Amino acid sequence: MPTPATSLPDPIPETPREELEPAQNQHLSDDERQLAAWREGLEQRLEERAQIRARHRDQLEDAYEHLQSLRDGVNDRAVPDDPSGFVTVPDAAEVAAAAAPEPVRLPDPFTPEDLVNYQMPSLELLRSAEGDVGVYRQPEDVAVDKAKLQDALDSFAVDALVQDAIVGPRVTQYLVRPGFGVRVEAIASLDKNIALAMSANAVRIQAPIPGEQFVGVEVPHQHSAPLALRSSLENAAWRGSTADLPLMLGVDVTGRHVMLDLAKAPHALIAGATGAGKSVCISNLILSLIYRFRPDELELVLIDPKIVEFAIYRDLPHLIHPVVTDPKQACQALKWLVREMERRYQVLAEKSVRNLAGYNAKATAEGFAKLPYIVLVIDELADLMMTAPQEIEGSIARLAQMSRAVGIHTVLATQRPSVNVITGVIKANYPTRIAFQVSSQVDSRTIIDGKGAESLQGRGDMLFSPPGIGRLQRLQAPYVDDAEIEAVVGSLKAQVQPRYRVELRAEDAPGGSEDAMGATLEAGADPMLKDALEVIATQGRASTSYLQRRLKIGYNRAASLIEELEERHYIGPQVGNNPREIFVQPEDLQFA
Numbered sequence: 001m002p003t004p005a006t007s008l009p010d011p012i013p014e015t016p017r018e019e020l021e022p023a024q025n026q027h028l029s030d031d032e033r034q035l036a037a038w039r040e041g042l043e044q045r046l047e048e049r050a051q052i053r054a055r056h057r058d059q060l061e062d063a064y065e066h067l068q069s070l071r072d073g074v075n076d077r078a079v080p081d082d083p084s085g086f087v088t089v090p091d092a093a094e095v096a097a098a099a100a101p102e103p104v105r106l107p108d109p110f111t112p113e114d115l116v117n118y119q120m121p122s123l124e125l126l127r128s129a130e131g132d133v134g135v136y137r138q139p140e141d142v143a144v145d146k147a148k149l150q151d152a153l154d155s156f157a158v159d160a161l162v163q164d165a166i167v168g169p170r171v172t173q174y175l176v177r178p179g180f181g182v183r184v185e186a187i188a189s190l191d192k193n194i195a196l197a198m199s200a201n202a203v204r205i206q207a208p209i210p211g212e213q214f215v216g217v218e219v220p221h222q223h224s225a226p227l228a229l230r231s232s233l234e235n236a237a238w239r240g241s242t243a244d245l246p247l248m249l250g251v252d253v254t255g256r257h258v259m260l261d262l263a264k265a266p267h268a269l270i271a272g273a274t275g276a277g278k279s280v281c282i283s284n285l286i287l288s289l290i291y292r293f294r295p296d297e298l299e300l301v302l303i304d305p306k307i308v309e310f311a312i313y314r315d316l317p318h319l320i321h322p323v324v325t326d327p328k329q330a331c332q333a334l335k336w337l338v339r340e341m342e343r344r345y346q347v348l349a350e351k352s353v354r355n356l357a358g359y360n361a362k363a364t365a366e367g368f369a370k371l372p373y374i375v376l377v378i379d380e381l382a383d384l385m386m387t388a389p390q391e392i393e394g395s396i397a398r399l400a401q402m403s404r405a406v407g408i409h410t411v412l413a414t415q416r417p418s419v420n421v422i423t424g425v426i427k428a429n430y431p432t433r434i435a436f437q438v439s440s441q442v443d444s445r446t447i448i449d450g451k452g453a454e455s456l457q458g459r460g461d462m463l464f465s466p467p468g469i470g471r472l473q474r475l476q477a478p479y480v481d482d483a484e485i486e487a488v489v490g491s492l493k494a495q496v497q498p499r500y501r502v503e504l505r506a507e508d509a510p511g512g513s514e515d516a517m518g519a520t521l522e523a524g525a526d527p528m529l530k531d532a533l534e535v536i537a538t539q540g541r542a543s544t545s546y547l548q549r550r551l552k553i554g555y556n557r558a559a560s561l562i563e564e565l566e567e568r569h570y571i572g573p574q575v576g577n578n579p580r581e582i583f584v585q586p587e588d589l590q591f592a
């Protein structure tokens with residue numbers, strides 16, 4: 001006989017803890033710890049869910065307000081009652097015209113005439129470069145470390161001479177000349193022992209330094225001060241650069257300022273563990289561009305699924321769309337860029353030129369409007385790849401393969417250098433790579449096709465693999481803080497407001513999204529398509545005769561609805577006598 005629900009058994013009386021065996025006590029403590037961990041996890045998940053719910057509520061409110069404004073618009077345009085007492089009924093076309101939202105007129109790009117009073121940002125807005133004296137360590141300290149390295153090599157009976165030391169901003173590179181008959185691998189394999197002898201957390205060994213007769217042993221400094229971007233932008237190498245799209249990357253071991261010409265790159269991939277310095281590097285790249293180009297010469301599309309990284313740039317006049325934070329919108333923006341690329345190819349063909357440089361030269365000679373460069377920057381590709389991997393990968397690959405000639409360039413960053421994010425297709429199309437510190441050799445191989453990034457030091461210490469040169473450069477990125485960026489963006493915002501001209505289309509949203517479903521169905525040939533889909537999703541049955549009965553329609557119409565739903569991949573094909581598969585759930589039925 002089942003026990004009634006109300007008479008639960010009494011709880012088992014608890015044995016006082018001191019009466020338990022030590023082993024039992026240990027188990028109890030383990031269980032308590034486990035419970036505490038679960039509780040913490042649960043609380044975290046509850047908090048995340050509350051945040052998601054709040055976000056959904058906001059979106060719902062936005063949608064409701066939008067609907068209300070559409071309704072108000074229609075009411076305002078409604079025909080007033082005739083004083084004679086008759087009400088004029090508007091015809092169907094009028095109603096449709098009233099309900100349809102006005103087509104949004106997108107602004108034109110900036111022209112030089114719009115920006116006659118535009119001032120480039122001043123270098124005074126950046127932190128002073130006074131600290132960067134170019135002497136990063138005292139010679140006596142270097143001499144001591146040189147002796148330590150020599151002792152370490154001697155103690156392993158490796159015949160090699162530590163000949164010289166080059167002191168960079170973050171690491172000292174010791175030039176080691178191997179003795180006659182000594183294999184460079186013998187020195188390279190000592191990396192951990194050398195790190196121990198030099199009290200360094202990791203050393204990187206280049207065996208040999210390409211083009212030289214030395215093995216390079218790079219030992220990080222115990223202390224280092226951040227470099228100022230201002231000193232890089234004041235440097236003669238930057239000021240005299242003839243690159244089409246120069247980006248300041250950092251300073252190498254010998255103190256040289258190293259730049260990347262994005263026009264030649266023509267796309268760059270940045271990867272590194274969290275906190276390794278990717279965002280600061282991206283800020284250096286964006287500031288390099290806005291210190292050199294006016295908004296009519298260069299336009300930016302910034303995608304930031306992490307939401308907070310690019311918020312600081314939101315008023316930048318170079319932006320042609322507000323900073324994109326929603327992965328769905330990111331997919332739409334990427335497809336806009338692909339369309340813009342195709343449009344530009346047409347425009348170039350009309351003028352019989354092969355690339356943007358040719359077009360702009362002709363524009364100067366013949367007096368028509370030039371085309372600006374467009375640079376797309378994505379901070380955290382992984383978040384986008386989780387949303388719509390195929391569509392994002394497809395658009396990125398298409399841009400990477402073809403957009404160089406028309407002046408569209410891309411910079412992608414990710415903290416997850418796994419093959420799901422940096423796929424073979426993306427990797428093949430991004431020859432220019434920048435690696436910050438990563439957690440394993442496997443990650444290092446994914447980015448730079450070799451080890452090394454795992455022994456970087458973080459905080460802007462990077463390996464740069466320039467396009468077409470199979471040799472890595474170790475650089476230290478300059479540091480810009482938020483106050484500096486705010487000052488620069490503020491000085492530009494005070495002059496001009498951005499002109500947003502990227503058109504996001506509903507059909508470009510990732511497939512299977514609510515909006516896309518609504519839009520697709522709107523375009524459906526049969527007005528009963530939504531009803532049919534609803535029946536199938538809620539009842540879990542997809543057959544012609546069932547639809548016929550439920551919707552009270554004829555056989556032919558039910559059969560063509562089933563065919564249409566199969567074509568749109570909401571249901572699977574008929575296989576033998578088995579029921580069709582159904583790919584849509586009742587909760588998916590939120591028509592736009």
Ligand SMILES: Nc1ncnc2c1ncn2[C@@H]1O[C@H](COP(=O)(O)OP(=O)(O)OP(=O)(O)O)[C@@H](O)[C@H]1O
Nearest residue numbers: 226274275276277278279280415459460477478479
């Ligand atoms: N070039 C640099 N020089 C000195 N310090 C730096 C440099 N770059 C980064 N740092 C330090 O490291 C911190 C983290 O940098 P950053 O935000 O760029 O990391 P990230 O790789 O973007 O991390 P995440 O992927 O989590 O966003 C900075 O706040 C700063 O303190």
